[in-house]
Amino acid sequence: MPEPVRYHMADGVAVLTISNPPVNALSHAVRARLQSLAERAAIDGNVRAIVIAAEGRTFPAGADISEFGKPPAAPWLPEVCARIEAIEKPVVAAIHGTALGGGFEVALAAHARIADAKAAVGLPEVKLGILPGAGGTQRTPRLCGAGPALDLMLSGEPIHARAAERLGLVDVIAKDDLLKEAIAFARKLADAEVPPLRSSDRAPQEADPAAWAAEIAKRREALKDTPLHAPPRIVDCVEAVQLLPFEAGLDFERAAFEDLVGTPQSAALRHAFFAERRAGKLPELKGVPPIEVDHVGIVGAGLMGSGIAVACLNAGHRVTLIEKNIETLEAGVERIIDIYDRQVARKKMSVEDRDARIGRLAGREDLDALAEADLVIEAVVEDMDIKQRVFASLGRITAPGTVLATNTSYLDIDEIARGSGRPEDVMGLHFFSPAQVMRLVEVIPGRETAANVLATGFDFAGTLGKIAVRAGVTDGFIGNRVLAAYRQAAELTLLDGAAPEEIDAAMRAFGFPLGPFQVSDLAGLDIAWARRKRLAATRDPAARYVSIPDRLCEMGRLGRKAGYGWYAYPKNGDRLGEVDPAVAAVVDEERIFQGVTPRKFSGGEIQRRCLVAMANEGAKLLAEGIARRPSDIDVVMMHGFAFPRWHGGPMMWADQRGLLQVQKDLRRLAEDDPAAWAPAPVFGDLIKNGRGFDSLNG
Numbered sequence: 101m102p103e104p105v106r107y108h109m110a111d112g113v114a115v116l117t118i119s120n121p122p123v124n125a126l127s128h129a130v131r132a133r134l135q136s137l138a139e140r141a142a143i144d145g146n147v148r149a150i151v152i153a154a155e156g157r158t159f160p161a162g163a164d165i166s167e168f169g170k171p172p173a174a175p176w177l178p179e180v181c182a183r184i185e186a187i188e189k190p191v192v193a194a195i196h197g198t199a200l201g202g203g204f205e206v207a208l209a210a211h212a213r214i215a216d217a218k219a220a221v222g223l224p225e226v227k228l229g230i231l232p233g234a235g236g237t238q239r240t241p242r243l244c245g246a247g248p249a250l251d252l253m254l255s256g257e258p259i260h261a262r263a264a265e266r267l268g269l270v271d272v273i274a275k276d277d278l279l280k281e282a283i284a285f286a287r288k289l290a291d292a293e294v295p296p297l298r299s300s301d302r303a304p305q306e307a308d309p310a311a312w313a314a315e316i317a318k319r320r321e322a323l324k325d326t327p328l329h330a331p332p333r334i335v336d337c338v339e340a341v342q343l344l345p346f347e348a349g350l351d352f353e354r355a356a357f358e359d360l361v362g363t364p365q366s367a368a369l370r371h372a373f374f375a376e377r378r379a380g381k382l383p384e385l386k387g388v389p390p391i392e393v394d395h396v397g398i399v400g401a402g403l404m405g406s407g408i409a410v411a412c413l414n415a416g417h418r419v420t421l422i423e424k425n426i427e428t429l430e431a432g433v434e435r436i437i438d439i440y441d442r443q444v445a446r447k448k449m450s451v452e453d454r455d456a457r458i459g460r461l462a463g464r465e466d467l468d469a470l471a472e473a474d475l476v477i478e479a480v481v482e483d484m485d486i487k488q489r490v491f492a493s494l495g496r497i498t499a500p501g502t503v504l505a506t507n508t509s510y511l512d513i514d515e516i517a518r519g520s521g522r523p524e525d526v527m528g529l530h531f532f533s534p535a536q537v538m539r540l541v542e543v544i545p546g547r548e549t550a551a552n553v554l555a556t557g558f559d560f561a562g563t564l565g566k567i568a569v570r571a572g573v574t575d576g577f578i579g580n581r582v583l584a585a586y587r588q589a590a591e592l593t594l595l596d597g598a599a600p601e602e603i604d605a606a607m608r609a610f611g612f613p614l615g616p617f618q619v620s621d622l623a624g625l626d627i628a629w630a631r632r633k634r635l636a637a638t639r640d641p642a643a644r645y646v647s648i649p650d651r652l653c654e655m656g657r658l659g660r661k662a663g664y665g666w667y668a669y670p671k672n673g674d675r676l677g678e679v680d681p682a683v684a685a686v687v688d689e690e691r692i693f694q695g696v697t698p699r700k701f702s703g704g705e706i707q708r709r710c711l712v713a714m715a716n717e718g719a720k721l722l723a724e725g726i727a728r729r730p731s732d733i734d735v736v737m738m739h740g741f742a743f744p745r746w747h748g749g750p751m752m753w754a755d756q757r758g759l760l761q762v763q764k765d766l767r768r769l770a771e772d773d774p775a776a777w778a779p780a781p782v783f784g785d786l787i788k789n790g791r792g793f794d795s796l797n798g
């Protein structure tokens with residue numbers, strides 16, 4: 101094993117180079133070696149100054165997240181930082197790439213920081229449900245003040261080197277050769293023979309205490325309703341900077357860090373981090389080269405088609421948008437231009453960038469324009485006949501090897517592919533609306549999809565900055581199948597006695613931005629209605645069926661777009677909707693018709709019913725091979741359906757509740773209604789072996 105930190109001398113300066121690919125995470129081996137080499141340099145009489153640098157992509161991007169939750173191994177990062185800061189010779193951090201979290205904390209412990217002009221620094225711990233735990237909460241505000249430090253730590257967003265320089269977090273921006281300049285800088289500091297400038301020596305008391313206190317009070321107020329545990333603790337730590345001496349502040353920070361790292365919330369957020377990265381790992385595609393995509397054809401210029409077009413244009417692709425009706429085509433192109441104009445107006449995009457993107461867009465009425473496309477995405481109405489006809493034409497018109505994708509949300513990819521005569525070139529690429537914003541794409545191979553076509557799906561989604569998840573062919577793939585189970589649970593709970601607004605409030609309290617009925621209203625009730633009609637013939641006759649949404653659709657209550665749905669929307673832009681007695685009347689009638697005596701539900705009971713239903717559907721998707729691993733389901737639900745990230749997705753939620761408990765919940769519900777609630781056999785298998793869904797996340 102090569103050493104994770106190397107030592108060499110240059111011009112009287114000891115250079116400690118961290119080498120732990122891919123992101124130089126500060127694993128135990130790195131910490132131990134960094135500390136021992138720092139000690140060596142500190143006592144070596146030939147060393148006048150020290151530079152800490154890293155090779156490869158980046159200065160350390162943080163502590164090694166995979167070590168969290170395991171027994172801590174000395175030296176801890178705070179000790180390493182303390183040791184570095186205590187050295188009596190100048191220590192300079194040479195930053196390139198992204199110095200994040202513990203990596204940036206090492207740099208803050210150094211006596212000076214020089215950064216590559218393209219570098220960024222940040223403290224993203226909050227995104228993992230923790231806080232900077234190696235002195236970051238104490239050193240950062242001492243260097244840049246409470247407000248900017250809180251911005252950095254509460255947002256978790258990195259800032260560019262120049263912004264960091266303006267804040268006093270970086271001392272020098274390298275002009276050309278970072279390492280050379282870092283060594284020269286370290287020499288200069290040594291020559292000056294001034295004592296090391298330690299962040300911990302800066303006295304925050306010199307900053308206006310009243311302004312500091314006001315900043316703290318303002319942040320506390322802004323966070324008073326947050327469901328997250330880490331942000332208020334970050335504020336506490338920054339307050340401590342004013343109230344405690346540095347060492348005591350470090351202890352205060354450490355205690356908060358340890359509390360947080362042990363919370364289910366942090367475990368869930370860490371799970372989300374790794375789940376997103378795991379989703380793209382498909383062993384069967386290892387070494388399979390994707391087809392290079394430049395020219396993308398999009399068939400259908402509706403909301404979805406134009407959103408996909410924007411996503412492609414943003415990624416630098418050439419796009420030909422097809423719509424056989426000129427008015428619809430023009431409306432689609434206008435929608436795209438409008439999206440860009442709004443970004444220019446909000447100063448999020450330059451006029452040149454907008455023009456360059458629009459310049460890569462062509463609108464055509466004839467599919468023949470796609471003869472030269474590398475990839476075609478069909479986004480026409482959700483109708484099998486129409487889609488098959490489009491694919492029959494695409495199969496004829498496009499060159500062999502052109503990848504053909506359908507954006508269907510529910511329909512059978514194999515049936516769609518059959519029409520093309522080239523099923524090996526066809527797959528599903530299921531975007532979520534608005535496609536230019538939502539980061540999720542389900543990539544669905546059909547029975548005959550070629551490996552390089554599937555590889556192209558993943559690679560292409562990556563170029564769009566999307567998170568791609570593999571799903572199998574089934575009605576609704578992963579996301580809409582779980583959503584349907586969630587809706588069914590919500591509707592059965594409604595039938596059994598809870599009001600729509602109680603169910604919505606309970607799920608919002610869990611962390612969804614909208615409850616299930618509010619989401620239905622937003623999406624339009626007609627989509628699920630069409631699906632119910634399509635599946636009517638195959639529905640389990642023993643299952644309880646809630647016809648309330650059908651009744652609402654028949655009444656024209658199709659959701660927000662109609663002004664009425666599960667709620668009334670008398671005012672424009674009313675997000676949550678108003679409770680409508682007309683809906684309550686339909687619900688009452690259905691209860692009477694089904695002989696249900698309504699009962700009361702607590703918020704917690706409502707949440708449990710919905711969540712066990714989602715986890716149970718996820719378990720079925722795993723057993724059917726539709727989802728490869730539980731964490732893929734979690735990624736789909738977090739990114740496609742706003743499942744609160746701090747619960748980690750329905751499968752992680754089930755693991756955290758305990759599968760035995762979830763199975764018990766399901767069994768109890770199944771006593772009255774086995775068709776809806778019977779637990780999937782996977783629960784029994786995992787419980788028997790004392791394992792959770794996480795054990796299937798290979």
Ligand code: 3HC
Nearest residue numbers: 123125161162163164165166200201202224232233234377
């Ligand atoms: N620990 C362990 N593994 C890490 C890691 C970390 N801090 N950061 C990234 N990785 C791994 C990823 O899991 C991935 O592994 P894989 O190839 O096996 O899937 C690999 O490194 C590359 O990561 P990405 O795919 O994310 O690469 P990108 O180039 O897209 O992004 C990055 C690089 C911006 C550094 C991004 O990985 C990132 O944001 N990392 C997390 C940074 C972070 O949260 N740091 C704080 C850690 S907590 C901490 O430091 C506590 C301290 O205060 C005590």
